[in-house]
Amino acid sequence: MKIEGYRLKQIQRLLYKDLISNWDDATVLPLEMRREY
Secondary structure (H helix, E strand, O other), X not given: OHHHHHHHHHHHHHHHHXXXXXXXXXXXXXXXXXXXX
């Protein structure tokens, strides 16, 4: 659905901004976890 896809993109943007601002936490997360989100 378009709505779900749009929400996923919004969530991804927020997560990427969070990861960029918190690189220490980002490096702790496994790649598998990041791929799921």
